[in-house]
Amino acid sequence: xxxxxxxxxxxxxxxxxxxxxxxxxxxxxxxxxxxxxxxxxxxxxxxxxxxxxxxxxxxxxxxxxxxxxxxxxxxxxxxxxxxxxxxxxxxxxxxxxxxxxxxxxxxxxxxxxxxxxxxxxxxxxxxxxxxxxxxxxxxxxxxxxxxxxxxxxxxxxxxxxxxxxxxxxxxxxxxxxxxxxxxxxxxxxxxxxxxxxxxxxxxxxxxxxxxxxxxxxxxxxxxxxxxxxxxxxxxxxxxxxxxxxxxxxxxxxxxxxxxxxxxxxxxxxxxxxxxxxxxxxxxxxxxxxxxxxxxxxxxxxxxxxxxxxxxxxxxxxxxxxxxxxxxxxxxxxxxxxxxxxxxxxxxxxxxxxxxxxxxxxxxxxxxxxxxxxxxxxxxxxxxxxxxxxxxxxxxxxxxxxxxxxxxxxxxxxxxxxxxxxxxxxxxxxxxxxxxxxxxxxx
Amino acid sequence: xxxxxxxxxxxxxxxxxxxxxxxxxxxxxxxxxxxxxxxxxxxxxxxxxxxxxxxxxxxxxxxxxxxxxxxxxxxxxxxxxxxxxxxxxxxxxxxxxxxxxxxxxxxxxxxxxxx
Numbered sequence: 146x147x148x149x150x151x152x153x154x155x156x157x158x159x160x161x162x163x164x165x166x167x168x169x170x171x172x173x174x175x176x177x178x179x180x181x182x183x184x185x186x187x188x189x190x191x192x193x194x195x196x197x198x199x200x201x202x203x204x205x206x207x208x209x210x211x212x213x214x215x216x217x218x219x220x221x222x223x224x225x226x227x228x229x230x231x232x233x234x235x236x237x238x239x240x241x242x243x244x245x246x247x248x249x250x251x252x253x254x255x256x257x258x259x260x261x262x263x264x265x266x267x268x269x270x271x272x273x274x275x276x277x278x279x280x281x282x283x284x285x286x287x288x289x290x291x292x293x294x295x296x297x298x299x300x301x302x303x304x305x306x307x308x309x310x311x312x313x314x315x316x317x318x319x320x321x322x323x324x325x326x327x328x329x330x331x332x333x334x335x336x337x338x339x340x341x342x343x344x345x346x347x348x349x350x351x352x353x354x355x356x357x358x359x360x361x362x363x364x365x366x367x368x369x370x371x372x373x374x375x376x377x378x379x380x381x382x383x384x385x386x387x388x389x390x391x392x393x394x395x396x397x398x399x400x401x402x403x404x405x406x407x408x409x410x411x412x413x414x415x416x417x418x419x420x421x422x423x424x425x426x427x428x429x430x431x432x433x434x435x436x437x438x439x440x441x442x443x444x445x446x447x448x449x450x451x452x453x454x455x456x457x458x459x460x461x462x463x464x465x466x467x468x469x470x471x472x473x474x475x476x477x478x479x480x481x482x483x484x485x486x487x488x489x490x491x492x493x494x495x496x497x498x499x500x501x502x503x504x505x506x507x508x509x510x511x512x513x514x515x516x517x518x519x520x521x522x523x524x525x526x527x528x529x530x531x532x533x534x535x536x537x538x539x540x541x542x543x544x545x546x547x548x549x550x551x552x553x554x555x556x557x558x559x560x561x562x563x564x565x566x567x568x569x570x571x572x573x574x575x576x577x578x579x580x581x582x583x584x585x586x587x
Numbered sequence: 588x589x590x591x592x593x594x595x596x597x598x599x600x601x602x603x604x605x606x607x608x609x610x611x612x613x614x615x616x617x618x619x620x621x622x623x624x625x626x627x628x629x630x631x632x633x634x635x636x637x638x639x640x641x642x643x644x645x646x647x648x649x650x651x652x653x654x655x656x657x658x659x660x661x662x663x664x665x666x667x668x669x670x671x672x673x674x675x676x677x678x679x680x681x682x683x684x685x686x687x688x689x690x691x692x693x694x695x696x697x698x699x700x701x702x
Contacts, residue, residue, distance in 0.1 A: 168605035203608040207615035300604030
């Protein structure tokens with residue numbers, strides 16, 4: 146019987162810090178290690194072995210408390226899980242060129258030991274896994290789902306909560322992606338020189354999408370979305386630890402994420418309601434992240450390249466360095482939106498550009514810019530588009546058109562905070578127009 | 588003080604996410620720590636799943652899987668602790684985090700009587 150519960154944890158906070166997403170981190174580390182051992186075609190098996198390992202840890206640690214070195218404990222458990230797996234799967238035996246009676250020997254081989262023990266390969270493995278998850282043969286939507294599952298240790302349920310999609314849909318995406326990796330016989334490596342820039346681009350894109358999925362105001366549960374942002378930042382940092390990932394775009398991407406993340410605490414109020422940029426308490430913005438972002442943005446400009454991430458980081462910089470909404474450098478921001486729009490042609494960019502225009506050059510210019518957007522573009526967020534019209538018409542003093550716009554926006558609003566936000570705007574306008582009526586009718 | 592044991596009959600925990608698994612561990616640790624600081628905790632262990640039931644001797648001996656057919660009914664582990672009486676022991680056991688995830692607790696008093 147084990148009595149280690151009696152040893153008192155002196156500092157609860159220290160314990161919590163030590164435990165900060167420990168299970169997720171370790172899942173991610175072990176998955177990467179096992180994929181290296183078993184090959185990318187066996188990603189599902191690696192995940193199964195990791196799930197088995199973590200369950201074992203959960204059961205054991207619940208009774209015994211945490212071991213002094215959790216990682217070492219998990220390594221040992223994962224090794225055993227891997228050996229069991231290899232025994233069960235004849236295809237793995239072939240891959241590892243082993244006969245079943247040799248299985249017991251492999252636990253002692255150098256390769257096997259190295260996979261679990263060497264701390265210097267941890268980030269290397271995760272980097273390889275990142276390139277694997279962002280393989281160009283995979284659909285973009287599958288790439289982020291796969292990264293969240295394998296690299297971030299999120300469950301299918303958690304991912305589905307972040308995306309506001311049914312679990313079965315996410316499960317299908319993951320299965321499809323893993324099948325593709327198996328069929329294409331992909332390598333578990335950082336791609337070679339010729340292919341590298343293209344592959345790095347898909348990794349950037351995957352990380353960018355992961356961050357945005359977390360950052361966007363119109364989907365999913367708050368806590369899990371914040372995790373998506375933090376995970377994207379963590380992975381981008383890992384990418385920067387490796388010489389191959391230290392491109393100026395990677396730096397710009399991280400700077401962008403840090404600037405955006407700095408504003409996260411002020412974007413919702415105590416009740417989880419959306420707080421508009423102009424009403425946000427700027428003292429809540431995370432100065433440490435902003436300072437770090439600035440340093441990294443400087444590094445990103447060393448080679449004079451100007452990627453879309455540079456432009457987006459520049460736009461975010463205008464926000465985080467402004468003392469208040471009015472003194473924001475809207476003109477500089479508008480210029481960057483111009484460049485971004487001419488490169489991407491994205492309707493989301495066009496939408497944000499119109500809003501920047503309205504502050505830089507007046508509401509009329511903003512409305513003109515909004516009107517140039519093709520509203521039939523399937524990628525356009527229809528609700529946000531009409532919300533923007535509502536906001537600009539309100540500022541222009543055209544309450545009737547503002548009301549109409551907000552009502553159209555309401556019809557296609559996807560989540561509750563967004564709907565409440567729109568209802569609030571609508572009631573403000575109605576209240577203004579018919580103060581008596583709305584006071585006396587119920 | 589008398590000694591009591593709780594046998595924790597598993598609940599289905601296989602679908603836990605990494606974060607949830609961590610939360611389970613943290614809550615168990617916090618509970619056990621509380622019992623430790625109250626001077627009640629005597630120890631505990633997890634049990635491997637599976638197990639056998641053995642009956643009879645010699646040629647009559649039968650070794651069967653079980654005793655629990657369903658793994659979710661099996662005993663996942665036990666804790667041993669001190670309490671004044673059964674009433675207090677029930678209160679102590681009621682703090683076991685496993686109850687949140689649907690585990691059933693079997694509370695038994697250790698019979699240490701001499702006479």
